[in-house]
Amino acid sequence: MAPRKRLDPTIIIKRRPIEDEEEHNGSWKLAYADFVTAMMTFFLIMWLMNITTVEQRKGIADYFNPVALSQANSGADGMLSGRAVDKSGALSTPNAPGEHSIPVASPPVVASVGESDREPAGRKDPMPNPPGSPAPPAERGTAQQAQAAQQQAQQQQGAQRDARAELEALLDRQTSALNEQFALEQTERDLRRRIAGSPELSALSDSVIIQQVPEGLRIQLTDQAKFSMFAVGSARMNDQGRRLMRLVASAVAAAPNALSISGHTDALGYADGAKYGNWELSSDRANAARRELISAGVPAQRITRVEGRADLDHLEQGSPLDPRNRRISITLLRSAPTGG
Incomplete structure (x- = not known):
C-alpha cells in the first residue's frame, strides 16, 4: 500500500467587515466649534455696531488699518528707522519733502459702556436743566408749537362737535316737522270723513274750507246764501253753527297743536259805525267760536x-259783499312755521 501524501494545511482567514466608525471620531466637534466661533464673532460685531457711535466705529476701523505706521512725531528707531517726521505724519521716503506724508491711523476711541443698552457707549447726554431754570429757546419753540398744535386740534374737535350737534338738531327738526305734517294731514282726513258721515251737515260741506298753509292747518267755516252761523249783525251763534263748530272741535281735540281763531266779515257796514262796527263784530264772533270750542x-x-279782522281779508276778493267773506278761521299752528 502506497504511503499517503501529506497534504499542506489549509489556513482560512475570516475577516470581519470594517464597521463605519465615522460617527465615533471627533471631526464634527471641530466643525461645530468653528461654527460657534463664527456666530459669536458675528453677534459681537452686531453688538459693537449697536452700542458704538460713528466716531468710535471709525476709530476701530483705523486701528485695524494695515497701512498705519506711526502716530508719534519723533525720529525713533523701529518702524521709522530713524527718519524725521513732522506734524503731518511719518515721511514716506528718507528724501521726501515734509509736506508729503503717508496716512496715519488713529487708535480706537476707548469709552465706557453706557448706562443702558439703548444708550451708546461713550455718548454723554447733556445735563437736564435744573428745576426752575428757563428752557432753551429751541425747547421753548418746540413746546409752543406743540401747544399751538394741541389748541388747533381741540378747536377742530370742537368745530366737529358743533357741526355734529347742529346736524343732529336739524335732523330732529325735520323729523318733528314731518311727524307734525303727518298729524295735520290725518286731522284733515278725519274732519272730512266726519262731515261726509253726518247727514245733517253733509249739505254744508261747501261751507268748510280746509287748507294746508305755512302756519299750519287752516279750517274756515263760511256763510252761504242760505246758511249763516250767526244772526245778521250779531255774535249769537245759531244751532247749525254750533253743530258745525262741535264737529270741528271733535276733529282737532286729539291734536296737540295750539289754535288760532280769527273772525271775518263782509264789506257791509253799520249805519252807526262809530259805536259798533265790523271790528267789534268780527272780534265778538271769534270769541264766541272760542267759547264753543x-x-x-x-x-x-x-x-x-283770538282776533277780529273785520273786512280786511276777503275770501272773495272781487265780491266784497259775498256771504262767504263772513267766516270763522280756525288754524292748528305748527310748532315751527315753514315757508311755502
Whole structure:
C-alpha cells in the first residue's frame, strides 16, 4: 500500500467587515466649534455696531488699518528707522519733502459702556436743566408749537362737535316737522270723513274750507246764501253753527297743536259805525267760536290767539259783499312755521 501524501494545511482567514466608525471620531466637534466661533464673532460685531457711535466705529476701523505706521512725531528707531517726521505724519521716503506724508491711523476711541443698552457707549447726554431754570429757546419753540398744535386740534374737535350737534338738531327738526305734517294731514282726513258721515251737515260741506298753509292747518267755516252761523249783525251763534263748530272741535281735540281763531266779515257796514262796527263784530264772533270750542272739549290753554279782522281779508276778493267773506278761521299752528 502506497504511503499517503501529506497534504499542506489549509489556513482560512475570516475577516470581519470594517464597521463605519465615522460617527465615533471627533471631526464634527471641530466643525461645530468653528461654527460657534463664527456666530459669536458675528453677534459681537452686531453688538459693537449697536452700542458704538460713528466716531468710535471709525476709530476701530483705523486701528485695524494695515497701512498705519506711526502716530508719534519723533525720529525713533523701529518702524521709522530713524527718519524725521513732522506734524503731518511719518515721511514716506528718507528724501521726501515734509509736506508729503503717508496716512496715519488713529487708535480706537476707548469709552465706557453706557448706562443702558439703548444708550451708546461713550455718548454723554447733556445735563437736564435744573428745576426752575428757563428752557432753551429751541425747547421753548418746540413746546409752543406743540401747544399751538394741541389748541388747533381741540378747536377742530370742537368745530366737529358743533357741526355734529347742529346736524343732529336739524335732523330732529325735520323729523318733528314731518311727524307734525303727518298729524295735520290725518286731522284733515278725519274732519272730512266726519262731515261726509253726518247727514245733517253733509249739505254744508261747501261751507268748510280746509287748507294746508305755512302756519299750519287752516279750517274756515263760511256763510252761504242760505246758511249763516250767526244772526245778521250779531255774535249769537245759531244751532247749525254750533253743530258745525262741535264737529270741528271733535276733529282737532286729539291734536296737540295750539289754535288760532280769527273772525271775518263782509264789506257791509253799520249805519252807526262809530259805536259798533265790523271790528267789534268780527272780534265778538271769534270769541264766541272760542267759547264753543272749549265747551266741546278743546282745552282752553291750547287757544293762543283770538282776533277780529273785520273786512280786511276777503275770501272773495272781487265780491266784497259775498256771504262767504263772513267766516270763522280756525288754524292748528305748527310748532315751527315753514315757508311755502
